[in-house]
Amino acid sequence: MPNAIKPWVFTASCPSKLGTVDVVTRYMAEAGNYVDEIHSFDDRVSKRFFIRIEFQPTEADFSAEKFDAAFGPRASEFEMEWELTEPEHRPRVAILVSKYDHCLNDLLYRHRTGQLNIEIPVIISNHPDLEHLAEWHGIPYYHLPITPDTKPEQEAEIVKLLEQYDIELVVLARYMQVLSPWMCEQLNGKAINIHHSLLPGFKGARPYHQAWEKGVKMVGATAHYVNNDLDEGPIITQGIQTVDHAFYPEDLISKGQDVERVTLFNAIRYHIEKRVFLNEGRTVVFSS
Amino acid sequence: MPNAIKPWVFTASCPSKLGTVDVVTRYMAEAGNYVDEIHSFDDRVSKRFFIRIEFQPTEADFSAEKFDAAFGPRASEFEMEWELTEPEHRPRVAILVSKYDHCLNDLLYRHRTGQLNIEIPVIISNHPDLEHLAEWHGIPYYHLPITPDTKPEQEAEIVKLLEQYDIELVVLARYMQVLSPWMCEQLNGKAINIHHSLLPGFKGARPYHQAWEKGVKMVGATAHYVNNDLDEGPIITQGIQTVDHAFYPEDLISKGQDVERVTLFNAIRYHIEKRVFLNEGRTVVFSS
Amino acid sequence: MPNAIKPWVFTASCPSKLGTVDVVTRYMAEAGNYVDEIHSFDDRVSKRFFIRIEFQPTEADFSAEKFDAAFGPRASEFEMEWELTEPEHRPRVAILVSKYDHCLNDLLYRHRTGQLNIEIPVIISNHPDLEHLAEWHGIPYYHLPITPDTKPEQEAEIVKLLEQYDIELVVLARYMQVLSPWMCEQLNGKAINIHHSLLPGFKGARPYHQAWEKGVKMVGATAHYVNNDLDEGPIITQGIQTVDHAFYPEDLISKGQDVERVTLFNAIRYHIEKRVFLNEGRTVVFSS
Amino acid sequence: MPNAIKPWVFTASCPSKLGTVDVVTRYMAEAGNYVDEIHSFDDRVSKRFFIRIEFQPTEADFSAEKFDAAFGPRASEFEMEWELTEPEHRPRVAILVSKYDHCLNDLLYRHRTGQLNIEIPVIISNHPDLEHLAEWHGIPYYHLPITPDTKPEQEAEIVKLLEQYDIELVVLARYMQVLSPWMCEQLNGKAINIHHSLLPGFKGARPYHQAWEKGVKMVGATAHYVNNDLDEGPIITQGIQTVDHAFYPEDLISKGQDVERVTLFNAIRYHIEKRVFLNEGRTVVFSS
The missing domain is CATH 3.40.50.170 (Formyl transferase, N-terminal domain)
Known part of the structure; x- marks a missing residue:
């Protein structure tokens, strides 16, 4: 059985809108981030979208800074509040x-x-x-x-x-x-x-x-x-x-x-x- | 495995007092009532006693009336409210x-x-x-x-x-x-x-x-x-x-x-x- | 409170591979399908990917046939077994x-x-x-x-x-x-x-x-x-x-x-x- | 609210027989032992009787030895295995x-x-x-x-x-x-x-x-x-x-x-x- 590797966690929320999922998952694929698990939920009352993704980078030059720089502008279009949590993070x-x-x-x-x-x-x-x-x-x-x-x-x-x-x-x-x-x-x-x-x-x-x-x-x-x-x-x-x-x-x-x-x-x-x-x-x- | 026999149920409550259990169980034994199960509880706050007994009569001449006549006076001494429920009773x-x-x-x-x-x-x-x-x-x-x-x-x-x-x-x-x-x-x-x-x-x-x-x-x-x-x-x-x-x-x-x-x-x-x-x-x- | 609308359900599974999520969610966005909920899981032992999406079409000309024709070829690249279930379907x-x-x-x-x-x-x-x-x-x-x-x-x-x-x-x-x-x-x-x-x-x-x-x-x-x-x-x-x-x-x-x-x-x-x-x-x- | 007093615990089991409850509860009453709680169960398959009683002695001269001496002979008639556990007992x-x-x-x-x-x-x-x-x-x-x-x-x-x-x-x-x-x-x-x-x-x-x-x-x-x-x-x-x-x-x-x-x-x-x-x-x- 392959060993567990602690994943990176991406979380975000923003107002409900067509394409909220795609803006996230498309970036993940383009950046070579392997997705282990997704949960998303779009609340029809509050009209807000929520998503949590566990993933593992496959690109050698992956970094939070790079993620930030590349994904940030895309997120802005959706007024998305988002956060990247590294595997080693201990609050x-x-x-x-x-x-x-x-x-x-x-x-x-x-x-x-x-x-x-x-x-x-x-x-x-x-x-x-x-x-x-x-x-x-x-x-x-x-x-x-x-x-x-x-x-x-x-x-x-x-x-x-x-x-x-x-x-x-x-x-x-x-x-x-x-x-x-x-x-x-x-x-x-x-x-x-x-x-x-x-x-x-x-x-x-x-x-x-x-x-x-x-x-x-x-x-x-x-x-x-x-x-x-x-x-x-x-x-x-x-x-x-x-x-x-x-x-x-x-x-x-x-x-x-x-x-x-x-x-x-x-x-x-x-x-x-x-x-x-x-x-x-x-x-x-x-x-x- | 012996068949289940639906039991008679005896329930009672009264003010807490030494002997509340005995007045019930002694009568059960004397009257030939076979006890399958007892739960009793004496509430130290409300100072009331509660008991429930499942039993099967073994005497051929058992009847609710006889139980009543024999047990009633004993219960009165304890200000006991009690009830006898027959196996066939369907409320x-x-x-x-x-x-x-x-x-x-x-x-x-x-x-x-x-x-x-x-x-x-x-x-x-x-x-x-x-x-x-x-x-x-x-x-x-x-x-x-x-x-x-x-x-x-x-x-x-x-x-x-x-x-x-x-x-x-x-x-x-x-x-x-x-x-x-x-x-x-x-x-x-x-x-x-x-x-x-x-x-x-x-x-x-x-x-x-x-x-x-x-x-x-x-x-x-x-x-x-x-x-x-x-x-x-x-x-x-x-x-x-x-x-x-x-x-x-x-x-x-x-x-x-x-x-x-x-x-x-x-x-x-x-x-x-x-x-x-x-x-x-x-x-x-x-x-x- | 907005009324519930029964969603379409998309489900799929395929061998684990980078991009399995994206191939699905990108199509959803391009086709104007509004995503209510996603669950995905990638099993590191069986090395298979599973996804379930609840969505609502927003394009007037949406149809299962159209979905099939457009998404089918993309799915094939991932050896994806997939299924589309309409809201009114009663098995x-x-x-x-x-x-x-x-x-x-x-x-x-x-x-x-x-x-x-x-x-x-x-x-x-x-x-x-x-x-x-x-x-x-x-x-x-x-x-x-x-x-x-x-x-x-x-x-x-x-x-x-x-x-x-x-x-x-x-x-x-x-x-x-x-x-x-x-x-x-x-x-x-x-x-x-x-x-x-x-x-x-x-x-x-x-x-x-x-x-x-x-x-x-x-x-x-x-x-x-x-x-x-x-x-x-x-x-x-x-x-x-x-x-x-x-x-x-x-x-x-x-x-x-x-x-x-x-x-x-x-x-x-x-x-x-x-x-x-x-x-x-x-x-x-x-x-x- | 009256304070909790840790009770004595009496437990016993013996072959099923008319009077098993009474032999215990009658002694409790006669010896001035105040009963807080009883559970008893008579297993119709194994034909054994089980009872557990929480009680508090009210007689000043209560002792386990006295209990033993007085209750022991009565228990023998029922082939009863029994045990008295004092409140302070810490196994x-x-x-x-x-x-x-x-x-x-x-x-x-x-x-x-x-x-x-x-x-x-x-x-x-x-x-x-x-x-x-x-x-x-x-x-x-x-x-x-x-x-x-x-x-x-x-x-x-x-x-x-x-x-x-x-x-x-x-x-x-x-x-x-x-x-x-x-x-x-x-x-x-x-x-x-x-x-x-x-x-x-x-x-x-x-x-x-x-x-x-x-x-x-x-x-x-x-x-x-x-x-x-x-x-x-x-x-x-x-x-x-x-x-x-x-x-x-x-x-x-x-x-x-x-x-x-x-x-x-x-x-x-x-x-x-x-x-x-x-x-x-x-x-x-x-x-x-």
Whole structure:
């Protein structure tokens, strides 16, 4: 069986128009880029086109710059926003946590074993509790306590750290703090949050307690992009678990953690593999 | 392999107290009732006890009357509400529908093949559309049109039919009408509704359109008892289905129907097998 | 929200080669065919390329013949096997059954309500039991009894009927007969069977009894193409259901029927929507 | 909401007979033991009775010895095998691993956070690779290399370690070695193995490669007791994952690990919570 070769990934979106596919695929063929996989979708409501291609260059002189120079002008005619991601690219991801460690532990494990192809240059928390985990993995850990009064300063410090460490993606791995509008603005579109309910059910605090009160028979988790509206950001993926009458709130919390961590992992994986596109408050996800 | 023998079912609930199990199981043993299966649960929050037993009488002179006379006094000491269901019991179920036939068709099929051990003496609808289905199965079909003005009369007619046909359980198989408080009162605790969302998410009208707007990645269905508060009755069971960006509202509707019909069937089965207990706005369900 | 328009579907496969995508998508653009959705996959093991496109013609003089004449020569260079399916195409499907009606009932329901966009011109069975179902739906029903001695004649009669009714796809909806090698040859690649286990576990007869013996905690169903090797044809899709110790074989049979019918329906839908490709004993399925 | 109190657990099995329930529940009531939950099941094929009770003593002088002395004689009449497990009991579990760390990492995480209420006094491996994990958790790690020649000695050493560390349960967390009949005998009924397929499908080596060859659309994992027959021990629980044509064997391996670790965790939890009973080569599992 031939070995897997990690492919380049091309992604693009633009207003719907005849020829959107062809402008991309024709260039691929002309440039000698071998296509492994295509997904495209044209949304008849938002009237936007989305495409994701995995390919392998066959020309010796292939380079991102050359691609850019040759394809760029063609893309402009379609008002296309596009991105080329090289096989070796490992996005720099900051993880924000509070006291719960189930998501952090899971992400660090998958990072360590190569299942999650990212750099984690920094972990930030409003509590000192999880420093030992960061330490064992050799990752700098910043403990930035927060009070209602110090929130603006603390958030500014976080944003400074994100710049300092050149962060592409922020993961709120059960960070448990309501972000200020200013902070949401800073993170808009480049942060993923895990909410411990099947949104839009049970927004806000203590969703498992809310779920218990309602006597639901399923609890879930939702990974979504952070935007200006708390728990309302575009949903990337959701997970679910069946429960019954014998689950008290503490049991829902414990059981739900398995769903939360897998759901968050899937969302991050989709994001870094460039499978997720924003589409007017919703997402297009070419999952695998 | 020995043949299956349909068992008697004993169910009970009462305030939590030492000895609740023993008062039941001791009588079972003394009366020569062979126990196939027990589930019991004592809710530490509501402080109520719930038990369900499948058993087979071994004494030739066993009868419900004898059971009643002998066990009744013992139960009283525990303020126990209890019920004995004989193997041959087939509850008389009325089905209320509107125009959608996916739930009705499924229930009639399962009824016809013996998967659903009920009588269906009557089908009632505010539209004439599904009469042919009722006819093929030889079931009387009442078309009772409804307008805002005639709602009280129409509901009164329905209630009269339920009495006339000696109905134990009413199934709202996508009946699509908001019931009046008076009607809710009439049906309280003896009617099961299927709502086409994972409640409490997407209450009210057009839940699939709401779900599409939010860009959710899962849609579901909820079967619940009817009470005075629309879409707020105690949940019996829920079902779920994964969806993606390529599902427009009409696709969510079509896909969701498979979840709705299975979820409604499960709820009815649990109910008639006496697996469901009310527990302060929630339910205890000894599912199988 | 703009209305859905049923699209044309283009599918193709050919040996892997640079330019396979471009030859298709370039033609689409040149011919004014608006692309709604593309899935393509290039299998690095079998070294074959697969593509499926949903599109809408925008040129007034579009026709399948024109497409054929213009695209045909381009396809030849790539040794491409391709197919164009028009929006109105309703494949003519024959259903073969025995005595179990759960799959047949489900397919007829979905056929009647338009969920399954096919013609069902004929139902064939080795038993008379399900004739009433066929009759209610106004479909000719042929009762062709079979004994070990009459098998060759019976199978020949079936094949004659398939020709007479101009059948494109045969669905074995729990037909329960082992087909002769000759019959398998006749049906090769154009018949879908539902097997009531998660193949390759529990091949052959009475899979639910086998599953019960092994004490498995999940039972499933497998929809696959019929080929020369019993229960070994290429798998299209599979379904699963959790069970426990309280399920006797008859309970597994009853519970399994829900999985069987949904799994068979999904396989047929994938097939008629041209989502399934043969790939060296396995399948590529661009599911939705 | 009242706090959770960890209950005592009583479990028993015996030949089917009238009064099996009563002999247990009557004693519970007489001894002042408050019953939180009962599950019982009487298997009409194996003709054995199984029961599990969670209870809280209310008498100040309650003790296991007193229970034993009082209940023992009553149990004897029913040839009942029974066991009393105290709330504080933390079974001593040895984990055997090879080179894969996904199951080990998961178990150590759940152990550390209290989700898995066990002691892990020792980890044993035929490879040195995972020592760092053991070290970080402060658990002794024995590296016992194995060759076809040294297998008897190596297995004897393992058994010596199990005795030395007073081990109740052995977990084969992807140990990847075929055990000798002697070793199977030693571990019979007190070891849990995780097999990376949905048994009985894909027994033996490289199940994910076998699954890929067959083109299956679902892969799974099976946790089972070790007995004398490789991959044939009684199944405790199974997990499943949907896959498609784009999964090469290495992808199946990677994806399957999430199912393996959750399935193994569930099996261990069921076992230590005394929810699993052997029943003639199958199991009764009162899951929650």
